[in-house]
Amino acid sequence: xxxxxxxxxxxxxNFGIFFLLATVLxxxxxxxxxxxxxxxxxIMGFMQLxxxxxxxxxxxxxxxxxxxxxxxxxKEDTIPKLADRPLFILAPVIAFAPAFMVLATIPFTDKLxxxxxxxxxxxxxxxxxxxxxGIVTGSWASNNKYALLGGMRAAAQMISYEIPLVMSVLGIxxxxxxxxxxxxxxxxxxxxxxxxxxxxxxxFLIASTAELNRVPFDLPEAxxxxxxxxxxxxxxxxxxxxxxxxxxxxxxxxxxxxxLFLGGWLPLPFLDFIPGAVWFALKFTAVIFVxxxxxxxxxxxxxxxxxxxxxxxxxxxxxxxxxxTALLKEWLSIF
Amino acid sequence: MLRTEEMLLNVGPQHPSTHGVFRLVLKIDGEVIKExxxxxxxxxxxxxxxxxxxxxxxIIPYTDRMDYLAAMTNNYILVHAVETMMDxxxxxxxxxxxxxxxxxxxxxxxxxxxxxxxxxxxATSPFLYAFRExxxxxxxxxxxxxxxxxxxxxxxxxxxxxxPEGWIDKVKEFVPYMREQLKxxxxxxxxxxxxxxxxxxxxxxxxxxxxxxxxxxxxLRCTGVKWDLRKDEPYSIYDRFDFDVxxxxxxxxxxxxxxxxxxxxxSLKILEQAVEQFPSEGDILAKVxxxxxxxxxxxxxxxxxxxxxxGCYIASDGKKEPYRLKFRRPSFYNLQILPKLLEGENIANxxxxxxxxxxxxxxxxx
Numbered sequence: 001x002x003x004x005x006x007x008x009x010x011x012x013x014n015f016g017i018f019f020l021l022a023t024v025l026x027x028x029x030x031x032x033x034x035x036x037x038x039x040x041x042x043i044m045g046f047m048q049l050x051x052x053x054x055x056x057x058x059x060x061x062x063x064x065x066x067x068x069x070x071x072x073x074x075k076e077d078t079i080p081k082l083a084d085r086p087l088f089i090l091a092p093v094i095a096f097a098p099a100f101m102v103l104a105t106i107p108f109t110d111k112l113x114x115x116x117x118x119x120x121x122x123x124x125x126x127x128x129x130x131x132x133x134g135i136v137t138g139s140w141a142s143n144n145k146y147a148l149l150g151g152m153r154a155a156a157q158m159i160s161y162e163i164p165l166v167m168s169v170l171g172i173x174x175x176x177x178x179x180x181x182x183x184x185x186x187x188x189x190x191x192x193x194x195x196x197x198x199x200x201x202x203x204f205l206i207a208s209t210a211e212l213n214r215v216p217f218d219l220p221e222a223x224x225x226x227x228x229x230x231x232x233x234x235x236x237x238x239x240x241x242x243x244x245x246x247x248x249x250x251x252x253x254x255x256x257x258x259x260l261f262l263g264g265w266l267p268l269p270f271l272d273f274i275p276g277a278v279w280f281a282l283k284f285t286a287v288i289f290v291x292x293x294x295x296x297x298x299x300x301x302x303x304x305x306x307x308x309x310x311x312x313x314x315x316x317x318x319x320x321x322x323x324x325t326a327l328l329k330e331w332l333s334i335f
Numbered sequence: 336m337l338r339t340e341e342m343l344l345n346v347g348p349q350h351p352s353t354h355g356v357f358r359l360v361l362k363i364d365g366e367v368i369k370e371x372x373x374x375x376x377x378x379x380x381x382x383x384x385x386x387x388x389x390x391x392x393x394i395i396p397y398t399d400r401m402d403y404l405a406a407m408t409n410n411y412i413l414v415h416a417v418e419t420m421m422d423x424x425x426x427x428x429x430x431x432x433x434x435x436x437x438x439x440x441x442x443x444x445x446x447x448x449x450x451x452x453x454x455x456x457x458a459t460s461p462f463l464y465a466f467r468e469x470x471x472x473x474x475x476x477x478x479x480x481x482x483x484x485x486x487x488x489x490x491x492x493x494x495x496x497x498x499p500e501g502w503i504d505k506v507k508e509f510v511p512y513m514r515e516q517l518k519x520x521x522x523x524x525x526x527x528x529x530x531x532x533x534x535x536x537x538x539x540x541x542x543x544x545x546x547x548x549x550x551x552x553x554x555l556r557c558t559g560v561k562w563d564l565r566k567d568e569p570y571s572i573y574d575r576f577d578f579d580v581x582x583x584x585x586x587x588x589x590x591x592x593x594x595x596x597x598x599x600x601x602s603l604k605i606l607e608q609a610v611e612q613f614p615s616e617g618d619i620l621a622k623v624x625x626x627x628x629x630x631x632x633x634x635x636x637x638x639x640x641x642x643x644x645x646g647c648y649i650a651s652d653g654k655k656e657p658y659r660l661k662f663r664r665p666s667f668y669n670l671q672i673l674p675k676l677l678e679g680e681n682i683a684n685x686x687x688x689x690x691x692x693x694x695x696x697x698x699x700x701x
Contacts, residue, residue, distance in 0.1 A: 044459075048459065048460050049463055152366075218457070297458070298527070299456040299524075299527065300456060302684070
């Protein structure tokens with residue numbers, strides 16, 4: 001459906017349809033974010049002997065996140081007197097916009113994709129790097145020492161982990177010979193890349209956790225060290241924008257992991273009567289669960305150890321993996 | 336060489352990881368600490384001065400509020416000092432009740448340390464697990480004394496309340512349960528690679544440093560000095576129990592972690608034996624005069640609190656109030672080494688080092 005639209009003539013009707021679809025995606029993502037937060041809190045509660053939200057919206061706290069967002073909307077919008085006002089206002093937007101932009105290229109099923117561009121993977125990685133600019137801007141504009149330290153950590157972390165992340169997916173690109181996410185999924189018909197590229201998968205999982213600033217790599221906002229890190233001076237809806245960006249990335253990164261390593265919408269053998277969208281959702285949920293599980297289990301890694309790990313461990317292994325993949329492809333010629 | 340500007344960073348008194356109202360003024364270069372200056376006194380209540388106008392029994396609730404995580408030992412140090420001066424013989428049952436409540440308090444205190452230390456390091460779950468077990472202890476202590484944190488349980492000559500029916504059995508059941516949970520703690524945390532990286536070699540000092548800075552408790556034993564007043568200068572009835580002193584070599588946060596975890600096990604051993612030997616009947620309060628007057632003179636006693644050596648000095652002129660009362664509060668002394676340890680470390684290590692010292696601000700500020 002989307003494909004037909006992409007190749008049809010430009011016109012007001014098509015524009016309208018596109019706009020409508022984009023709005024629907026936005027709502028779906030926001031709906032997801034709402035319930036992902038709830039799910040995270042519930043899972044964490046379950047693992048930590050607590051109940052989690054159970055007051056607003058019945059026993060399962062179904063409306064808790066909605067209530068939280070409404071509260072944030074109603075909060076007073078404070079801007080510190082000595083903050084750099086224009087940058088302070090701009091920063092959450094810079095952090096937030098790329099989070100939605102990356103969603104365009106992710107193929108949820110073989111039909112449902114908004115922009116089937118040839119360099120989908122590259123696009124994702126390039127755009128997602130922009131968010132750090134927003135974080136650093138916000139931390140600098142806050143004129144707060146803790147925020148500054150958090151921002152610096154975020155920048156250093158981004159540089160250190162973006163590179164192993166890209167290097168780990170290069171193996172997949174080698175095997176498929178394409179940067180197009182659709183073709184990458186198609187190439188997994190005879191085996192998901194988690195089987196063909198296990199090392200890359202592990203590196204990708206670690207690096208993506210670091211990219212998402214989640215435990216054990218939540219240094220930029222380490223609440224026990226830097227109080228709240230880069231968003232310490234933010235409140236109300238500006239703060240919510242940072243959080244929203246974080247959770248949309250959570251969504252996007254889990255989708256990307258599903259697409260790259262878990263075969264996207266492809267079903268397991270003999271189970272192809274279940275639609276692709278369900279498969280995607282299942283795999284995607286598994287990735288989300290693992291990331292939440294990480295959060296409950298691990299302590300936080302230290303800043304210098306993080307750098308060391310990124311440059312001295314992950315990067316060489318990722319490079320070795322590329323080499324190994326090239327050899328495999330040449331000798332075994334499976335692909 | 337790139338020149339960077341030094342920044343003055345104020346950590347606390349409202350920082351989440353300073354365990355109360357402790358303040359540190361840091362001079363940092365990037366994330367590296369050049370100089371650290373601790374500022375204390377935000378919780379100073381003048382316990383020692385207040386005590387000069389109070390009768391001995393009235394001072395006991397004030398001691399609760401010093402080390403509020405192990406209030407039983409604080410109760411004990413005061414009554415122990417007065418009893419030493421008055422030379423009172425304590426009934427056996429009271430002694431056992433004191434030992435049981437103090438050791439329960441020690442376990443609860445170490446559990447809080449374990450949970451909050453990992454919270455500082457960034458793991459959220461251990462805190463909640465530790466507090467589940469601590470809650471059981473607190474409930475037991477609540478049952479016997481009527482308070483959850485500030486017990487006001489001990490009296491000169493004994494204890495205030497006898498154990499309610501079935502209470503001893505509860506303690507008995509708690510011991511194997513806690514041992515089981517400890518295994519889980521080790522599985523979750525002790526073997527974790529990230530945790531080991533965070534604490535190994537962090538905040539390291541030598542045996543000489545530890546002695547020179549008059550550190551005590553786990554902060555001393557982590558350097559391999561086998562010194563525990565329960566063993567070396569047995570007070571109360573500690574000589575009746577068979578237990579080991581937890582010692583570890585290394586002098587870093589990792590060693591301190593192990594000492595405290597081992598101490599929980601040793602306390603469980605003591606509890607097990609105390610419950611076994613617990614006399615089925617007897618007085619819980621010795622024959623003491625209605626108004627307690629310590630004889631003219633002075634006395635200093637010291638015992639092993641979860642945080643180190645807590646001491647109490649009383650100078651009395653024979654009245655019902657002390658002429659001068661002084662507590663040696665271990666957290667205050669243990670904190671002295673902090674500026675030395677912090678030099679050249681980064682901010683993430685600051686939290687790991689401060690946490691490993693295990694301070695309670697109520698005790699630091701007195």
